[in-house]
Amino acid sequence: MDPRHSLFAILLIAALCAAGCTTAPPANTTPTTTATATPCVACGVNSPSNPLANLTVDEQRLVAFVNEAAAYAKSNGRETALTAFNNRNGSFIRRDLYVFAYDMNGTVLALPFQPEIVGTNRSGAVDLNGVAYIRDAITAARNGSGFFRYHYPNPARNFTVEQKTSYVIGLGDWFLGAGVYTPDPVAATVPLRSRAGLVTFVEQAAAYARANGKDRAILAFNDPNGSFVEDDLYVFAYDMNGTTLALPFQHELIGVNRSDAADIRGTKFIKAGVSAAQNGSGFYELRYPNPADGYAVEPKTCYVVGMGDWYIGSGYYSARTNTSVNSSAMSTKEELATFVEKAAAHARARGREPALGDFNNRTGPFASGDVYVYALDYNGTALALPFQPDKIGMSFLNATDSTGQYYTRVEIELARNGGGFVYYDYPNPDHSMASEPKMSYVQDVDGRYWIGAGTSLPVVNETATR
Known part of the structure; x- marks a missing residue:
């Protein structure tokens, strides 16, 4: 055999090994979107592998870029390399290509377009289809090198979520990689109210x-x-x-x-x-x-x-409805706040005891359907509860709703700070005192006590019985 032919064969084998002897993803195929992705992990030296020529142009560019980054890390050391990879204006940012790096536990070492999460462990991260892409990257890196696919925001396209093919190389207790995006031809039609639209x-x-x-x-x-x-x-x-x-x-x-x-x-x-x-x-x-x-x-x-x-x-x-609140209820937050503020003004003008008498009158002007004024002092003691007169004098400071929220404590904090809205569960007098989601507005009266009123909220695709 011509010695030049032997030398050429040796060089070709060396080039393939430098690329990680990977099993490349088939060219021009559409990735699956199942919750478990199978990375194309590195093969052994004697295992069958696709030659670089079988990779797409973008995939060849990707492999060359990652090999270059790995060579830089080996020559200059891990810390110097990570500094370079994290520099979003550096030489390892090339159009849509940039280097990412993680340790083998999934902790971020380099992510130039998301610097605030460097040092964060992302081993449990999944994409919009449930693909655990960091775990897939670790699997590929532990096998030397390999490809894997998932969906990820593309910083070069205003963080639009796109299909991405990434290639990684293991470097002992850490790995680095990069990826190329495959724009979805119908990406422009992805609705905002979808997982892909939401991520973007x-x-x-x-x-x-x-x-x-x-x-x-x-x-x-x-x-x-x-x-x-x-x-x-x-x-x-x-x-x-x-x-x-x-x-x-x-x-x-x-x-x-x-x-x-x-x-x-x-x-x-x-x-x-x-x-x-x-x-x-x-x-x-x-x-x-x-x-x-x-x-x-x-x-x-x-x-x-x-x-x-x-x-x-x-x-x-995920559900939209034309259901509105009870016809007797306040139709907007502004109306509810106005109702409470007028009641507070009434209390200041009339005096505490006469006002509390008015608020406790379930047939008076401060009670209509499931909307009524209630009053408590800043210790959480009930002063007015027109549909639960037996609870006047009781403390609600430690009361919780069905979700465990200390709603009275939240109301007290809001009242002390000028008033505001709170959401919790409470018995609805219009529905046989069944516990239902409620939106209330609270307001201070005179620094000694506060009042509120609320309206029950309709529940979509959920029962109010708990």
Whole structure:
């Protein structure tokens, strides 16, 4: 054999091994969207593998890019390499290609477009179809190298969620990789109220926060008429302790710690959000009042993104209804607040005892259907409860609703801070005192006691009996 032919064969084998001897994904195929992805992990030296020529042009570009990054890490050391990979203006950002890196436990080491989650363990992260893509990456890296597929926001296309094929190389106790996006030809038609649309909406809000800073972002998220409110979608924000930072339709809860808040099924949704955010990002489900639908309690799918010591998210309601509150109830939050404020003015003008007598009259002007004025002092002692006169004089300070919320404590805090709305479960006198979701507004009267009134909320796809 011509020695030159032997040398060529040796060089070809070496090139294939440098690429990780991977089993490449078939060219021009559509990835599956099942909840369990099977990564194309590295093969052994003697195992059959597809030659690089069988990869698409983008996949060849991807493999070359990741090999270059791995060579840089080996030559310059891990810390120098991670600094370079985390530099979003550096040489390892090339159009839609950028390097990511994790340790073998799933902790982020490099993520240039999401720097706030560097150091976060994302081993449990899943995409919109439930694919555990970090675990797939670890599996491939432990086998030397390999490909895997999932869906991920594309920073080069305004964080639109797209199919992504990534390639990783293991480097001992850590690995690095990169990926190429495959734009969905119908991506432009993906509805906002879908998982893909929701992820894009939240990731765009996260990008705004990174570019403009936390304070400016929170100000924008709290604007009910701003660009981060789309029909029944709006951005909310909390710190990692559960304190509200942004709620555009419930400003009275800003600054309130809601870590124990639960929906009508008992789901502690703030804790669910914190848990998902601590993992980088994630989905959760709950039942929540819909401001675009008369505050009906509806099933809601939420997606959140961790931003270091805080997180942002949004959600879409999976059921829409034309059901409105009881015809005798206040039809808007503004009407309910006005009703309570007029009652507070009445109490100040008439005096405490005469006013409490008026509020305890279930046939008087301060009781109509399921809407009635109640009064308590700041120790939580009931002063007026027209449909539960036997409970006057009792303390509600430790009272909880069916979800475990200490609703009276929340009301006291709101009253002390100028008034506001609260959501909880309470017996409805219009429905034989059955416990139902309720929205109330509370207001201080004279510094010694406060009053409130509320309306029961319709429940969509859920029974009010618990």
